Amino acid sequence: MKLIECPRDAMQGLTHFIPTATKTAYLNTLLGVGFDTLDFGSFVSPKAIPQLQDTAEVLAGLDLSQTRTKLLAIVANLRGAETALQHPEIQYLGFPLSVSETFQRRNTNKTIAEALADVASMHELCGKQSRTLVVYLSMGFGNPYGDPWSPEVVADFTRQLANLGIRIVALSDTIGASTAxxxxxxxxxxxxAFPAIEFGAHLHSTPDSWREKVEAAYQAGCRRFDGAIGGIGGCPMAADVLTGNMATENLLAFALENGLETGLDLDAFAQAQRMAREQVFH
Structure with missing residues (x-):
């Protein structure tokens, strides 16, 4: 079971600014846990996400010498991708491609067609530098805007991504709308249908709905799961009331209950939990 920790998603909607030194110390602690990937920051307009305006400074303070964890940064346009690619420590760029036209405009100020053109350009840029573009299909389980959604719609988006050569697609439950x-x-x-693509689950949940969601995704063949310690965060562009991220604690509990290997150092994980509770998200 591949676990991706998403402190970026946990932090981005907070109204108070987390000091750069605190962010850096927390991320360094997370790097010792053994996650497959750390969704650590984003290269987007500070006006859109002021909390993450210091991503480059945070990156400069990370100790990557003793970790197997790979870094992922979110970008919202081609300029952000070009900036992120200037940092060789970042292996993955993540881009939110929405199944909902309304949300694509709201989130990145682009139409879906324009966003797909950006995906093609970003994928090409990543390939030239031996990096990988991860596409998040946001509103992947439905949307509150009345825009078309069905498994067939999601499959059509995936087909277009497969034709571009995208190899990692995370179905994203942007507002917690998913059910088993x-x-x-x-x-x-x-x-x-798409054996060349690694599919991930970026699920948002409430404390009483997480298990059925994880079980449904795992039993259907998904092995890549995004989470955030404490279940903190959500997309500030999506709704007035945020539905929390999938708590990493719950993903770990599911793995342990089912005898699944995660590669996590449980002592280091407990340390990260304490730091999140006492210093970062207090």
Whole structure:
């Protein structure tokens, strides 16, 4: 079971600014846990996400010498991708491509067609530098705007991404709309249909809905899961009330209950939990 920790997603919607030194210390602690990937920051307009305006400074303070964890940064346009690619420590660039036209405009100020053109350009840039573009299909389980959604719509988006050569696609539950009834058929259809793509689950949940969501995705073949310690955060562009991220504690509990290997150092994880609670998100 591949776990991706997303402190960027946990931090981005907070109204108080977390000092750069605190962010850096927390991320260095997370690097010792053994996650596959750390979604650590973003190269977007400070006006849009002021919390992450110091991503380059934070990156400069990270100790990558003793970790197996790879770094992922979110970008919202080609300029952000070009900036991120100036940092060789970043292996993955993440781009939110929305299944909802309304949310694509709201999130990146682009149409879906324009965003897909950006995806093609970003993928080409990444390939030239031996990096990988991860595409998040936001609003992947439905949207509150009345825009078209169905498994067929998501499959069509995935087909376009596969034709571009994208190799990692994370179905993203931007507003917590997913249920087992929507999660299972999506992954069950997409995973066998696109064997060259690694599918991930970026699920948002409430404390009483997480298990059915994780079980549904795992049983349908998903092995890549995004989480955030404490279940903190969500997308500030999506709704007035944020539905929290999938708590990493719950993903770890699911893995332990089912005898699944995660590669995490549990002592280091407990240390990161304490730091999150006492210093970062207090």
């Amino acid at each position: 009834a929507t999660i299972t058929p999506l992954f069950a259809e997409l995973i066998p």
